[in-house]
Amino acid sequence: MWSLIRSDAPSDEPVLVVDDRVTGATEDVLAAGVTLGMPRRDAEAMAPFATVLVRDLAEEARYFEPVVEMVENLVPRVEVMSPGLLFVPVAGAVRFYGGEGPLATGVAKDLDGLTADRRGGEALVGIADGPFAARWAAATATSDEPHVVTDTIGFLSQLDLSTLRETMGGEEMIDTFRWLGISTLGDLARLPRDTLASRFGNPGVLAHRLSTGEDRPVNSREIPPELGVQMAFEEPLESLDAVAFAGRNLAERLLKGLRAAGVAPHTVLVTAEAAFGPTRERIWRSADPFTEKALTDRMWWQLRAWVETAGVPGGIVRLSITPTDLSGEGRQLGMATDESSGIEVDRALARAQALLGPDRVLQGRAQGGRMPGERVVWSRWGEPEVERERDPDAPWPGATPSPSPALVPPRLQPIDLEWDDGMPSRIRLGSRWEPVLTWSGPWRLSGRWWAGERDADRYQLVTSVGAFLCVVSEGKAFLAGVYD
Amino acid sequence: MGIDGVTSAGFAADITASLSPQYIREEGFLHLQPGRVTELIGVPGTGLTRLGLKLLAEPSRVAPVVALDTRGWISPEAAWETGVLAERLIIVRCDDPILWPKVTAALLDGVRAVYAEVPARIKDHDLRRLTALARARRVAVVMRSMGNGLPTGIAHLRLRALGVTWEGANRGHGKLKKRRLMLEASGRGAAGITRRFEVEDEGTDAVRVVSDVVVDQVRRAVGRAGSRSR
Numbered sequence: 001m002w003s004l005i006r007s008d009a010p011s012d013e014p015v016l017v018v019d020d021r022v023t024g025a026t027e028d029v030l031a032a033g034v035t036l037g038m039p040r041r042d043a044e045a046m047a048p049f050a051t052v053l054v055r056d057l058a059e060e061a062r063y064f065e066p067v068v069e070m071v072e073n074l075v076p077r078v079e080v081m082s083p084g085l086l087f088v089p090v091a092g093a094v095r096f097y098g099g100e101g102p103l104a105t106g107v108a109k110d111l112d113g114l115t116a117d118r119r120g121g122e123a124l125v126g127i128a129d130g131p132f133a134a135r136w137a138a139a140t141a142t143s144d145e146p147h148v149v150t151d152t153i154g155f156l157s158q159l160d161l162s163t164l165r166e167t168m169g170g171e172e173m174i175d176t177f178r179w180l181g182i183s184t185l186g187d188l189a190r191l192p193r194d195t196l197a198s199r200f201g202n203p204g205v206l207a208h209r210l211s212t213g214e215d216r217p218v219n220s221r222e223i224p225p226e227l228g229v230q231m232a233f234e235e236p237l238e239s240l241d242a243v244a245f246a247g248r249n250l251a252e253r254l255l256k257g258l259r260a261a262g263v264a265p266h267t268v269l270v271t272a273e274a275a276f277g278p279t280r281e282r283i284w285r286s287a288d289p290f291t292e293k294a295l296t297d298r299m300w301w302q303l304r305a306w307v308e309t310a311g312v313p314g315g316i317v318r319l320s321i322t323p324t325d326l327s328g329e330g331r332q333l334g335m336a337t338d339e340s341s342g343i344e345v346d347r348a349l350a351r352a353q354a355l356l357g358p359d360r361v362l363q364g365r366a367q368g369g370r371m372p373g374e375r376v377v378w379s380r381w382g383e384p385e386v387e388r389e390r391d392p393d394a395p396w397p398g399a400t401p402s403p404s405p406a407l408v409p410p411r412l413q414p415i416d417l418e419w420d421d422g423m424p425s426r427i428r429l430g431s432r433w434e435p436v437l438t439w440s441g442p443w444r445l446s447g448r449w450w451a452g453e454r455d456a457d458r459y460q461l462v463t464s465v466g467a468f469l470c471v472v473s474e475g476k477a478f479l480a481g482v483y484d
Numbered sequence: 485m486g487i488d489g490v491t492s493a494g495f496a497a498d499i500t501a502s503l504s505p506q507y508i509r510e511e512g513f514l515h516l517q518p519g520r521v522t523e524l525i526g527v528p529g530t531g532l533t534r535l536g537l538k539l540l541a542e543p544s545r546v547a548p549v550v551a552l553d554t555r556g557w558i559s560p561e562a563a564w565e566t567g568v569l570a571e572r573l574i575i576v577r578c579d580d581p582i583l584w585p586k587v588t589a590a591l592l593d594g595v596r597a598v599y600a601e602v603p604a605r606i607k608d609h610d611l612r613r614l615t616a617l618a619r620a621r622r623v624a625v626v627m628r629s630m631g632n633g634l635p636t637g638i639a640h641l642r643l644r645a646l647g648v649t650w651e652g653a654n655r656g657h658g659k660l661k662k663r664r665l666m667l668e669a670s671g672r673g674a675a676g677i678t679r680r681f682e683v684e685d686e687g688t689d690a691v692r693v694v695s696d697v698v699v700d701q702v703r704r705a706v707g708r709a710g711s712r713s714r
Contacts, residue, residue, distance in 0.1 A: 345548045348594025352576050352587050360577045364560035365570065375561055381574055401659050403687025406533035406562035407555070423656070429529075440653035440660060460660045462650045466529020467660055481559070483650075483660065484533040 002084025003055055005063045005115070014050040016043055020384050023055050037165075057083055061301030065309055068282065070114055074107055079267060079285040083301065087131045087285065100127045104146035112143060128152045130215030131285075136163055153213045157186025164210060167287045170203045185211035227261065228322035229253045236275040236315025240307055246319055247299035254321045255292050259343070264289030267325035270302050275314030280306055283324060292343065293350065295321075349381055358383070366392045370399045370445060372408045372469070372481050398443065400458060405469050405481025417461075417470060417477035424461055427468065434463040445471070513641065513669045514683070514693065515542060516597055516624035520673065521615055521638055524628040526645030531665045534562050534685065535643070536599040536626045541567035543597035543624060548572045550591050552600040554579045554630055565687055579603065585610040592617045597624040604631030611638055641673025646680065662686045 003017035003024030017024035018040040025034050032047045060083035072078045075088040097103040104125045111123030126137025128149035133156055141147035149155045161174050182188050189211040196204035229250050237243045258264055267285045284298045306312050353361045361381040368390030369375040379385045416428035424436045440460045447453030456473035469481035516539050524532040540549040549572060551558050556577050564570050578587045581603045591598055615638050618625045646668055652661025663685045670678045681693055
């Protein structure tokens, strides 16, 4: 619920914070049936009374910075996962505080004092073996009572499969598990790992590891210092723009170097040296190896938080990123695919998207339908796929046969078509009339009368300059596709 | 149209195996070369959009490919039919002649193969810079001008549609089934010799060269005093 912490959220009205899905909601909105992770459109339909705010991660990170600093004062080596979620290794602190219970209670109490007066600021603390179990222990805690898990495997075995989604994605795999009758992590843990590996590959093995409490193995090998990157500035960087540019540049350099070494970072240490003050450090952690975008985002959030909270007095004179946990997992290039170029493609498409807007960089997927324009469902590139409205595997009798027209107008275009004794004779293309050499059709298209659609006839018209798909309805002709 | 036997009913799938060296040479025109620009010339309806998308099929097997759409009309369904992998095809829509060179440059910086419709009012020097960028990045590019064609010196290979014939539809009966597109290849990619050949498209990914119609004239593409091609 950390998403609710923001300066522009009305304090006494129902609020819904969304990106593509719900990331935060007030009690009254939750009471209307909205749940976290629900698609935005569904949530807006269920709670039309709520003020909808688009999630601002940089803003959330800025508010989270004092929380991280406070926890860091209690327990060193804090790892920030995302604004609102952080991990701390507690092995040493447990001895200092005299047990896990007192430690958790102490941390929760201090955090409450800092954030409880704000919406979304309740502190939930969980302790378990491994970050994955600890994250869900915190999710099942209350602000009054931290959840200290004594039997991690037993705790995990009761969790629903959907808990895997946040850590590893794998929507299709989770659906397949459910279809096979597996609904909890305990059910999954009882399956043989080699069988999962052969059926689902690496994601299957990772899911099994998480469900058996192994979590992501900590990579203990020594990381060569030359893999880190740093920049020094003669003129201290004080403006946000300059800091952001330097951060992005450094993130790109780090990942380029790591790619060449065949590894990817799960955890990085960001260090900023202030001109008149202490050196600031923060560890950021990611369940998946950091991509360029993910690391750049985190650099931006962190540096912005430091600059805006006066954490780097006098500006930044040195900036560095050091990988603290590397993984070779997932870096194996496929034989027939070029994974390295995928990163460059992502960068290129992100730039195109920045120039044109998100609605202009698209990916299509097949769906069912009778007309060519109906058979593609569009999603914005880089965003979750839009759900299909019609099943592409259904038979769709009466569908326009292949080959499909290569050009399909977004809406039917009126076109002039002349008839001779009930047969198409001429079609107007631009300023000239072209004789129809031959045609096929009419094929009847029954409209959805309940939605106000009329019946129509389809024709494939062949002229000397090409072929066209036309729809004729109530005596008017429309262009539905060009066989270009 | 065509050569005896080539169009007979028994003629099927892998045509290149039985083709003479002449046909195999023409088949090479349907493969993109890294760092080179292939220009498609012809009015809408001749089948060049489908041919341009078909040229992306091979690169899509190793990396994502992009179709740059100026009208918002390109249908990915046609691309999928020609063998482009659905999850590797990204459609970028840009009809603004000011933004188009910037967007294209951004794409050439990371994508391996691009099919680009070129808006009418793009300046020649922008196209030359983009061609140089494509060469430097070794990006295979197919361009189709929405105006009067590309300026000279841009395209390595020019494929001009001379005519299209359809089979399958007959005065209300049947359906469009097979298209035969007559193309003329010219430019450095055709070794400076203008060649004419036919490709056959049955709505599947097997777009095939079926005949070398005639080599009617030998011209030097390089050094010709050329205005814009049409």
